[in-house]
Amino acid sequence: MADSIWLSPAFLAAVAVTIGVVGYSYVYLPTQMRRAYRQSLLTLARAVETKDTGSEGHGERVSEYVVAAAREMRVPAKERRKMEYAAFLQDIGNVRVPHAILNKPDNLTHEEFDIIKTHAMIGADVVERVKFLRDIAPIIRHHHESWDGSGYPDRLSGEDIPLGARILAVCTTYDSMVHARAYRLQIDEESAIREIRAGAGAKFDPEAVNAFLRILKKRQRNQR
Amino acid sequence: MHSYPTAFNYYKWAIRLVGLIIFVGILVHGGPRLGEPLDLSIFFVLIFFAELLPVRFSGTIAEFSMTMPAMVGLFLCYGLPAMMVVSAIGMSVANIITRRGKPLRWLLDMVSYNTADYILAVAAASLAYHLAGGRTLAGGSEVTLSETILPLLLWVATGTTTNMLFITTGLSLYSRQPWRMLFVQNLRWYVPNYVITGPFGILFAYLYLRYDVYGILLMIIPFLAGRQALNQYAVQLDTYRETIATLGSYMQHYHPYTRGHLERVSAMADEVGKQMGLPISSLMFIRDAGLLHDIGKVGVNEEILDKVGQLTDEEWAVIKQHPARGAEILSQMRYLERIVPWVRSHHERPDGRGYPDCLDDSKIPLEAAVIAVADAFDAMTGGPDDANKRTYRAPLTFDQAVAQVRYGVGTQFDPRVVRAFLRVIARAEEKSGG
Numbered sequence: 001m002a003d004s005i006w007l008s009p010a011f012l013a014a015v016a017v018t019i020g021v022v023g024y025s026y027v028y029l030p031t032q033m034r035r036a037y038r039q040s041l042l043t044l045a046r047a048v049e050t051k052d053t054g055s056e057g058h059g060e061r062v063s064e065y066v067v068a069a070a071r072e073m074r075v076p077a078k079e080r081r082k083m084e085y086a087a088f089l090q091d092i093g094n095v096r097v098p099h100a101i102l103n104k105p106d107n108l109t110h111e112e113f114d115i116i117k118t119h120a121m122i123g124a125d126v127v128e129r130v131k132f133l134r135d136i137a138p139i140i141r142h143h144h145e146s147w148d149g150s151g152y153p154d155r156l157s158g159e160d161i162p163l164g165a166r167i168l169a170v171c172t173t174y175d176s177m178v179h180a181r182a183y184r185l186q187i188d189e190e191s192a193i194r195e196i197r198a199g200a201g202a203k204f205d206p207e208a209v210n211a212f213l214r215i216l217k218k219r220q221r222n223q224r
Numbered sequence: 225m226h227s228y229p230t231a232f233n234y235y236k237w238a239i240r241l242v243g244l245i246i247f248v249g250i251l252v253h254g255g256p257r258l259g260e261p262l263d264l265s266i267f268f269v270l271i272f273f274a275e276l277l278p279v280r281f282s283g284t285i286a287e288f289s290m291t292m293p294a295m296v297g298l299f300l301c302y303g304l305p306a307m308m309v310v311s312a313i314g315m316s317v318a319n320i321i322t323r324r325g326k327p328l329r330w331l332l333d334m335v336s337y338n339t340a341d342y343i344l345a346v347a348a349a350s351l352a353y354h355l356a357g358g359r360t361l362a363g364g365s366e367v368t369l370s371e372t373i374l375p376l377l378l379w380v381a382t383g384t385t386t387n388m389l390f391i392t393t394g395l396s397l398y399s400r401q402p403w404r405m406l407f408v409q410n411l412r413w414y415v416p417n418y419v420i421t422g423p424f425g426i427l428f429a430y431l432y433l434r435y436d437v438y439g440i441l442l443m444i445i446p447f448l449a450g451r452q453a454l455n456q457y458a459v460q461l462d463t464y465r466e467t468i469a470t471l472g473s474y475m476q477h478y479h480p481y482t483r484g485h486l487e488r489v490s491a492m493a494d495e496v497g498k499q500m501g502l503p504i505s506s507l508m509f510i511r512d513a514g515l516l517h518d519i520g521k522v523g524v525n526e527e528i529l530d531k532v533g534q535l536t537d538e539e540w541a542v543i544k545q546h547p548a549r550g551a552e553i554l555s556q557m558r559y560l561e562r563i564v565p566w567v568r569s570h571h572e573r574p575d576g577r578g579y580p581d582c583l584d585d586s587k588i589p590l591e592a593a594v595i596a597v598a599d600a601f602d603a604m605t606g607g608p609d610d611a612n613k614r615t616y617r618a619p620l621t622f623d624q625a626v627a628q629v630r631y632g633v634g635t636q637f638d639p640r641v642v643r644a645f646l647r648v649i650a651r652a653e654e655k656s657g658g
Contacts, residue, residue, distance in 0.1 A: 010431060010442060017446040025453035033460045036558035040468045044475060050523035095475050098526040126474045132467045211527040 008207035038084075050153075052094055052102045058175060063087035065171035065212065068219075071110040072211040075163070083164040086139035090168060093123030093140075117152045120144050143172065146203045158205075166205040170196060170212045173204075232397040236337045237389065243340025246347050250305055263437045264302070264310055270294045270440065271314035272544040277322060277451060290447060291315065292383075292418065295346070296376065296425030297440065301432050303360045304350040311346075312339050341390045347382030361433075368433075373426065380422045388414055401499075409501035464559060465512050473515040475522050482518075485602055490514025492598035492648070497591070505562070506591050513563040517570050517595050520550025547571050548580045566591040570599065576634045585638075593638035597645050600636070601625055 045059045066087045070080045094102060097119050101112050108116065124141035126134040142156060142165035149157030151169075161169075177192040193213065200209040291311070299307040305578075316335045323331060358375025388410050396403040433437030473486045493514040497507050521529060524546065528539045535543065551568035554560050569592035572578035574585040606619035620628065622623040626649060633642045 008435070010435065010439065014442050014446045018449045021446065021449040021453045023450075025456040028455055029453075029460065032558075033464060037464055040464075040557040040560070041471075043553055044468070044472060044519075044522075047522040047553050048475065048518065051525075092475060095522060099527060127471070129474050130467055130470045132463055133471065136352070 029033075036186040041085055041088050045092060048092050048094055050203070052069075052091070054179065055091065057171075058179070059088045059090060059092070062090070062168070062171045062175050065175065065215065066167050069167050069171060069208065069211040070164075072215050073163075073167070073207065079164070083167060084134050085096050085133065085140060086136040086143070086164055086166060087168055088134070089123065089127060089133075090140055090172060091119060091123065092126055093119035093121065093124075096122050097164075117144070121153050136164075138162045139168060141165075143168040145169065147205050148202050150203075166208045167212070170204050170208045174212070174216075225452065229397060232394065234335075235394060235397050239344070239394075240336055240340045246649050247308070247340075247343050250308060250347065264306065266437055266440060267298045267301075268310050268314050270444070271298070271311045272318050275315045275318035290421060290424065292380070292421055293424035293428050296379065297428030297432055299346075299350065299353075299360065300372065300376075300377070300429040301361050304346065308343060308346055312342065315339070315342065324467070333624060337394075341387065341394075344390065345383045345387035348386040349379045352382040372429065373548065376426055377422075377427070380425065382420060384414055384418050405499075405501055409498075412501065412503050427588075443562045461508060461559060465509075467559040468557060468560065469512040469515045472519050476518055486515050486518070488602045489517070489595065489598045490647075492602065493594050495648045496641060496644045498595070500590070500640065501646050502590065502594075504550075509560070509562050510566075510594065512560065512599065513566045513591065513595060516550070516554060516560075516563065517567050517599065518535070518550065519553055519567070520546035520548065522553075544571075544579045563591075565589050566595060568592075569593045573636050574638055577635075582658060586637070588639070590638070593641045597629060597637050597641045600632075601629055601645070604628055 026081050043062055046056065049055045049058060063084045066083050067080050075083070096224070097115060097179045101108070101115055104112065120141055120143060124137040127140060128137040137164055141153065142151075142161050144149035145154065145161045145165060146169075147158060147161070149155050174192055174196055177187050177195065178189055179186060193216065196204065196209060197213065200206040238568075246269045271291055271294045274294050278289040278484045295307060295311050298310060302310075307647070316339055319335055319338065320331055323334070352376045356375040356378045358372055358379070388407070392403060392410050395401070398405050412520060428440065428443060431443055433439075435442065453622070473483060476482050478484065491514070493510050494507070497510045502510070523543060528535070528542050531539065547568050547570055551564045554567055555564045566589050569578075569588050572581065572583045572588045572592060573596075574588065574593075576582050576584040578588075604620045604625040605622055629637060629642060629645065633639050
């Protein structure tokens with residue numbers, strides 16, 4: 001053998017290349033991809049939100065609450081990510097709800113409200129068709145179910161409702177209350193919190209409500 | 225088994241015959257020296273795995289393989305005869321394994337033809353190498369890297385070109401497509417491929433000259449890591465694109481017509497793009513662009529999109545926003561930047577009367593022109609079944625729609641795209657007509 005190989009620049013270069021490549025493909029790349037993925041889902045969600053005047057940014061704000069509340073409830077990171085994506089895409093079913101109904105300024109008739117209600121099923125149906133989003137379909141389908149079984153579309157109750165959907169229900173209701181929508185006037189944060197608390201055990205999972213109120217308090221403290 | 229065109233069969237036999245003659249000639253003339261069995265088997269394993277485990281970008285024909293660098297190293301160390309035998313066996317075994325399950329006759333047909341093809345290419349490459357004054361270790365002489373660089377580059381260039389000429393001729397006889405077009409298409413793909421992998425061959429040779437076979441072993445780990453990284457990237461990128469494009473297309477599914485339309489536009493754009501010999505980097509994304517070209521319509525009031533009868537000026541203005549809106553949405557998505565201008569310009573016309581930018585001919589991306597034709601044609605025919613037909617316009621028959629596309633050449637549609645489109649259509653008819 002011509003030279004000692006272990007001290008040669010070629011060997012050191014080989015080690016450096018290996019470390020660099022492994023770091024790139026297992027640390028840097030997945031992070032970048034996940035970021036791009038998240039950003040793209042959010043962008044698609046925003047495109048749908050423009051259809052429902054006043055709902056712009058709803059998915060993103062709600063996703064922040066959902067992730068924080070889920071962390072508070074010690075949900076594992078992988079599940080939290082699913083909940084985050086479900087929050088982005090919760091109202092994606094609105095693509096097939098007529099513009100006129102979504103933006104109707106006065107009270108909806110029964111029929112119109114029934115049409116609005118289909119958005120949860122349609123949204124679940126859409127993500128169901130996408131291989132890597134199939135897991136989040138149940139969260140989207142059931143995000144309007146009630147803890148007491150009075151919600152839609154399947155009238156599930158209690159822990160039959162997926163955890164992600166229970167958390168999402170609390171967060172999305174709160175956000176809709178504090179932001180003006182076509183069919184509802186904005187109310188202040190204190191009244192919204194009172195209403196959420198009143199819904200614990202009836203409309204909402206009490207544990208999800210507790211977690212949500214705790215993170216809300218933390219946020220308010222941080223803002224001050 | 226489907227039968228090949230006669231000319232293609234004759235061509236294959238000719239290649240096999242010439243390949244065999246040259247193979248025997250080289251073995252007889254080149255002497256019996258085959259080198260150390262251990263070193264040779266390391267090279268064998270290397271070539272086998274390089275061939276077995278290429279880096280693939282699925283959904284395209286793009287593929288990187290480290291076979292060529294390993295062959296260059298082998299050639300430098302042991303000369304042509306040893307390299308030819310070892311790599312021919314290594315590649316054939318790998319080829320059979322990847323295509324296992326196919327009928328034996330098909331396998332023999334494929335492997336013998338490919339091997340003959342390959343022998344002709346390396347024979348030509350080696351001839352060029354020796355003519356340029358290059359020597360190999362097999363000659364018993366000391367060889368320095370600096371004196372081999374130029375002949376090696378020539379080796380790679382000649383081998384690649386010869387191989388490409390044979391492949392193009394075969395493909396042209398097989399698919400009955402024009403030779404020149406296929407050649408340009410192959411050139412676009414092979415040249416970057418070899419520019420990337422070529423230096424590795426020289427690195428192999430250098431490491432072997434300096435550190436013997438340990439130098440080759442030293443290469444394997446970074447090589448495997450690099451392959452893994454590229455594959456990782458390819459898989460993640462595919463997952464990402466598939467998810468976003470599928471989700472995006474289902475989101476546009478506001479009535480049953482849309483999804484089928486998007487899928488057909490996507491497939492047609494892909495076919496036409498291939499026929500035109502668009503670069504591989506475009507072909508990778510043209511299906512996604514086909515699915516996402518109307519994403520700007522998401523969120524637009526469907527009463528306007530579906531309106532039967534004349535649109536008012538305001539309604540037209542809203543409709544005309546969709547390419548720009550779509551481009552804006554897609555510009556937020558990393559890894560899909562490439563299709564942003566295509567989506568923005570898919571309603572432009574060569575005569576400058578399109579929207580949103582009234583671009584003229586020279587400024588419209590070719591990919592946008594491809595989508596424009598595929599989109600217009602499918603909108604006119606409305607797909608194969610009645611349920612898919614658009615509400616606001618009676619669908620044309622297939623022939624009427626083709627006539628419309630022809631009529632729009634140079635004004636509404638890019639002539640290059642229409643030419644390719646007509647060929648694709650003719651081929652599809654030939655196939656379905658028997």
